[in-house]
Amino acid sequence: MSAPGTAAVEVRDLVKAYGSRRAVDGLSLTVERGAVLALLGPNGAGKTTTIEVCEGFRRADSGSVRVLGLDPITDAAALRPAVGVMLQDGVGGYTGARAIELLRLFASYAAHPHDPETLLASVGLADVAATPVKRLSGGQQQRLSLALALVARPELVFLDEPTAGMDPQARRATWDFIRKLRADGVSVVLTTHFLDEAEQLADTVVVIDAGRVVAAGSPAELTRAGAEGQIRFRATPGLRLVSLIAAMPDGTTALEEESGRYLVSGDVTPQLLATLTAWCAGQGVLAENLAVERRTLEDVFLELTGRDLRT
Amino acid sequence: MTDVSYVPAPGAAPRTRMLAAQTGMELRLLLRNGEQVGLTLVIPLLLLFFFNLPLLYSLDGSRIAFVAPSIIALAVMSAAFTGLAIGTGFERKYAVLKRLGATALPRSVLLGGKTLAVLLLEIVQVALITVFALALGWRPHGDPLLVFVLVALGTAAFVGLGLLVAGTLRAEVTLAAANLAWLILLFAGGIAIPLSKYPHAATEVLQYLPSAALSDGLHQVLQHGHGIPLHDLLALIGWAGAALPAAARWFRWE
Ligand SMILES: Nc1ncnc2c1ncn2[C@@H]1O[C@H](COP(=O)(O)OP(=O)(O)O)[C@@H](O)[C@H]1O
Ligand SMILES: [Mg+2]
Numbered sequence: 001m002s003a004p005g006t007a008a009v010e011v012r013d014l015v016k017a018y019g020s021r022r023a024v025d026g027l028s029l030t031v032e033r034g035a036v037l038a039l040l041g042p043n044g045a046g047k048t049t050t051i052e053v054c055e056g057f058r059r060a061d062s063g064s065v066r067v068l069g070l071d072p073i074t075d076a077a078a079l080r081p082a083v084g085v086m087l088q089d090g091v092g093g094y095t096g097a098r099a100i101e102l103l104r105l106f107a108s109y110a111a112h113p114h115d116p117e118t119l120l121a122s123v124g125l126a127d128v129a130a131t132p133v134k135r136l137s138g139g140q141q142q143r144l145s146l147a148l149a150l151v152a153r154p155e156l157v158f159l160d161e162p163t164a165g166m167d168p169q170a171r172r173a174t175w176d177f178i179r180k181l182r183a184d185g186v187s188v189v190l191t192t193h194f195l196d197e198a199e200q201l202a203d204t205v206v207v208i209d210a211g212r213v214v215a216a217g218s219p220a221e222l223t224r225a226g227a228e229g230q231i232r233f234r235a236t237p238g239l240r241l242v243s244l245i246a247a248m249p250d251g252t253t254a255l256e257e258e259s260g261r262y263l264v265s266g267d268v269t270p271q272l273l274a275t276l277t278a279w280c281a282g283q284g285v286l287a288e289n290l291a292v293e294r295r296t297l298e299d300v301f302l303e304l305t306g307r308d309l310r311t
Numbered sequence: 312m313t314d315v316s317y318v319p320a321p322g323a324a325p326r327t328r329m330l331a332a333q334t335g336m337e338l339r340l341l342l343r344n345g346e347q348v349g350l351t352l353v354i355p356l357l358l359l360f361f362f363n364l365p366l367l368y369s370l371d372g373s374r375i376a377f378v379a380p381s382i383i384a385l386a387v388m389s390a391a392f393t394g395l396a397i398g399t400g401f402e403r404k405y406a407v408l409k410r411l412g413a414t415a416l417p418r419s420v421l422l423g424g425k426t427l428a429v430l431l432l433e434i435v436q437v438a439l440i441t442v443f444a445l446a447l448g449w450r451p452h453g454d455p456l457l458v459f460v461l462v463a464l465g466t467a468a469f470v471g472l473g474l475l476v477a478g479t480l481r482a483e484v485t486l487a488a489a490n491l492a493w494l495i496l497l498f499a500g501g502i503a504i505p506l507s508k509y510p511h512a513a514t515e516v517l518q519y520l521p522s523a524a525l526s527d528g529l530h531q532v533l534q535h536g537h538g539i540p541l542h543d544l545l546a547l548i549g550w551a552g553a554a555l556p557a558a559a560r561w562f563r564w565e
Contacts, residue, residue, distance in 0.1 A: 057412075057413075057565070080414060080415045081322050081415040085413040087406065087410060089406065090406070091410070093411065094402075094407055095405065095407070096344065097336065097340065101339075105332055105333070105336050106414060108333075109323065109329050109414045109415045110323065110324055111320075111322030111324055112320040112321075112322055113324075114315065150317060152321060153317070153319055153321055154319060154321055155319035155321055180317060181317050184318045185318060186317055186319055
């Protein structure tokens, strides 16, 4: 069904406008097979539009989109059994049906479905199996929605804000779930405006704003690239820092901010940390309250767009 | 939460299995929905008693012999047109159909499931109406197979019209339009009032309405014991032949 040897999702120069306004403006991304890609951006950035073009719900104005090597609209019949979808707004489907009924119905569409009862229990909804979908809480609906996306054993899932409306415990559980999907070889595309979610789950983070990619890479690459980290520590005042600077890689600086309080700035790597502690040991100095301050995705976003991600 | 294996094994189920599950779900939801039960089961039975009283107009011969086939036509129209249109219209509004559209369920099976659920509902309707009408002294004539063919063709025509309305208009407009059409077809469409009570010129036009064709066909068979009501069958085939392809062509899922 899906062409082998192709990426799970391949988007090139996607443009999608509503009226004269471009919601997605020349966006490209690649999701490797079995990888987790997070589309990270503030509300209105174009995440849902991008994902719904990939799902075949919306038609691209220009650019190309291949999902499992196929066209989301013309090859929809071949793609649908292989792709699981979690829509942004609520469960969808028959809200008058009971949770287990809806899951059984979706299971009946699939050749090798999960056992609905087992799957419902594994998303923590066994107690509310007989509750009508519309009576479930927001977080419970999200978990049912996740189960519906997975019941057909898809090879690729699109999860649009999968943890919206969840309490912290359910969020953690959903993260574990997504890690398990990845471990079992399912390709995952998720959208989020939670930085920790993208940082925790994704192999690749694509940061988007106003329909454009502003940065892309692994969480480590993004938080490292082009930016300096800092290490602070306390020790006896008046250390001779010249020999420390000489021991560290080029471009790394060290200074005594206040008496006994030191700041090291540079590309913070495990090697740098090792060099620093070794130097302290060589001086017979005990570094206390040593704190590593690296950039977060939040800093990256703020830097790239001048705006706070959560506004 | 993670004791299950999610190793991919995609694939679509056989269509027959999807159709059976879809039909069962649609029928259970219909029977669970108070408004649908009222529209399709309670109101026709109430009208059966009401029109059987000599209030609006007088009739020659047995009154129930006219009223019972009318009420069967009404029940078919209520289930296949009004109920289906309103239900489907709101499913479209609340993204039910969008979500189903992201599964392996083909659209044809979705629409087939809806149609089969309506047909099963009609069996319940006709059984109830028949029991109550027999209790009121109804003595039906004619070939039951012809009744079945008329009801099936009427259903096809009304399902097509109902889906056409639900698939092209907003849910609120569909609600108003389907209720209005129900009233118009009830009174001017040969169900509550015999078309012979209207001026001749009006009858010439009104007899081609789907409600009139279904109602007249049922009267031909059940009231008068006539053979094949060709004229009415052709009218229903015409409506079904126009409405079903039109619905398939213009139905918007979101
Ligand atoms: N159906 C639509 N019609 C008109 N504008 C839309 C529609 N969907 C989204 N938009 C607009 O497109 C932009 C991107 O929206 P969306 O893709 O939903 O962003 P996100 O999911 O990142 O919040 C927003 O400005 C939004 O208002
Ligand atoms: Mg969104």
